[in-house]
Amino acid sequence: VTDWPCQVVRTPAGWRDSAVWIGADLLADPPPEVLHWLAGRRAFVVSSQPVRRLHGARMAALEAAAGSVEWLDVPDGEAAKDLATVGRLWNALLAAGGKRDSLVVAFGGGSVGDVTGFAAGAFLRGIEFLQVPTTLLAQVDASVGGKTGIDLPAGKNTVGLFHPPAHVLADTSLLTTLPRAELRSGLVEVVKMAAVLDGELLTRCERDLGSLLAGDVATLTPVVESAVAAKVRVVGEDPTETTGRRRVLNLGHTLGHAIETVLEYGHLRHGEAVAYGLLFAIRLAQRLRLIEDDVGERLRRLLGRFELPVLPVDRLPVAALLAAMARDKKASQRGLVWVLPRRVGEDRQEPVPAELVREELEPFLADPWADAA
Numbered sequence: 395v396t397d398w399p400c401q402v403v404r405t406p407a408g409w410r411d412s413a414v415w416i417g418a419d420l421l422a423d424p425p426p427e428v429l430h431w432l433a434g435r436r437a438f439v440v441s442s443q444p445v446r447r448l449h450g451a452r453m454a455a456l457e458a459a460a461g462s463v464e465w466l467d468v469p470d471g472e473a474a475k476d477l478a479t480v481g482r483l484w485n486a487l488l489a490a491g492g493k494r495d496s497l498v499v500a501f502g503g504g505s506v507g508d509v510t511g512f513a514a515g516a517f518l519r520g521i522e523f524l525q526v527p528t529t530l531l532a533q534v535d536a537s538v539g540g541k542t543g544i545d546l547p548a549g550k551n552t553v554g555l556f557h558p559p560a561h562v563l564a565d566t567s568l569l570t571t572l573p574r575a576e577l578r579s580g581l582v583e584v585v586k587m588a589a590v591l592d593g594e595l596l597t598r599c600e601r602d603l604g605s606l607l608a609g610d611v612a613t614l615t616p617v618v619e620s621a622v623a624a625k626v627r628v629v630g631e632d633p634t635e636t637t638g639r640r641r642v643l644n645l646g647h648t649l650g651h652a653i654e655t656v657l658e659y660g661h662l663r664h665g666e667a668v669a670y671g672l673l674f675a676i677r678l679a680q681r682l683r684l685i686e687d688d689v690g691e692r693l694r695r696l697l698g699r700f701e702l703p704v705l706p707v708d709r710l711p712v713a714a715l716l717a718a719m720a721r722d723k724k725a726s727q728r729g730l731v732w733v734l735p736r737r738v739g740e741d742r743q744e745p746v747p748a749e750l751v752r753e754e755l756e757p758f759l760a761d762p763w764a765d766a767a
């Protein structure tokens with residue numbers, strides 16, 4: 395039995411804490427606490443075909459611990475996050491005799507995690523669930539912090555619940571089969587957190603970027619641990635996004651989401667759009683004289699090594715981007731508060747007038763890598 399590192403997301407009284415376990419080959423030798431939690435219970439494993447085909451066999455130790463196991467299929471990728479899928483899951487759970495003490499396991503990327511968590515959170519007013527994230531993005535970001543949800547035709551992540559998983563099992567050896575572009579997308583979220591929360595993690599990303607992008611488990615594991623630690627700290631301070639602290643995780647997402655919306659979720663992966671959002675946040679922070687000179691340069695140099703797909707600027711009119719940002723889920727009555735990088739390990743949250751954003755967007759789209767004037 396291995397002593398796996400565990401980080402606990404503490405939630406206010408009345409909520410459920412989440413234990414996040416991280417390690418290479420963790421699923422082959424799951425923590426006794428998790429086996430005990432599963433023992434004798436009816437478990438439903440929700441996954442998509444490609445993930446199950448690649449890695450389903452690795453779930454054997456968990457399956458053996460549960461009382462009984464049934465696998466439920468959802469569509470692969472973002473397509474899983476719709477109302478029809480949730481309806482099918484609820485009906486399947488009921489038909490198979492799902493009870494209040496049944497539990498659900500999300501086995502897949504962030505899409506499977508989001509839809510499964512939402513289904514679990516509302517089924518019989520909420521049953522427990524376990525996250526087994528299989529992408530880098532899901533291990534460092536989506537599986538931690540209790541946000542679950544689905545998309546409506548009119549907007550991504552527009553319906554959801556805070557429903558923290560009882561446990562998260564992040565087995566980093568699953569990441570060896572991830573395509574480079576998926577690793578890149580997850581690493582952007584790591585850089586986002588490192589930039590404003592953990593200077594040492596930033597240095598590590600700079601040092602190890604080549605091996606990280608190549609899916610090397612030995613270099614990925616400590617990076618997942620540090621990124622999760624950063625997210626756990628922030629989420630613990632603001633579990634339901636009420637104090638504003640959690641907003642720091644939104645760095646790069648204001649423009650990133652707008653780019654995704656205007657491109658109708660084609661062309662760029664989420665992390666790639668966020669990388670451009672981060673570049674724009676650097677630019678705004680420079681314009682407002684908030685960022686230390688070398689920090690912007692350092693982040694740009696790092697993101698430059700990601701070999702991002704080129705921004706399809708002919709499909710990104712400034713007016714459309716501004717309109718999308720004005721409709722941002724996180725916009726308040728007073729307008730948009732931007733998360734901006736200040737110095738390494740520190741952010742600054744600042745309402746920025748739409749006029750100034752417009753002024754910077756034009757030159758940014760012409761050259762996303764340039765300094766603000």
Ligand SMILES: NC(=O)c1ccc[n+]([C@@H]2O[C@H](COP(=O)([O-])OP(=O)(O)OC[C@H]3O[C@@H](n4cnc5c(N)ncnc54)[C@H](O)[C@@H]3O)[C@@H](O)[C@H]2O)c1
Binds near residue numbers: 504508530536572
């Ligand atoms: N709840 C949150 O806090 C939160 C945070 C960030 C993102 N998200 C959500 O996460 C979703 C994106 O998640 P994602 O980036 O993990 O993408 P994803 O879940 O859509 O998966 C992307 C692809 O990776 C494949 N895949 C999964 N694991 C694999 C593996 N080990 N090897 C090879 N291929 C594998 C899948 O089959 C899929 O085709 C979005 O819907 C986003 O909104 C949620």
Ligand SMILES: [Zn+2]
Binds near residue numbers: 583647664668
């Ligand atoms: Zn993100």
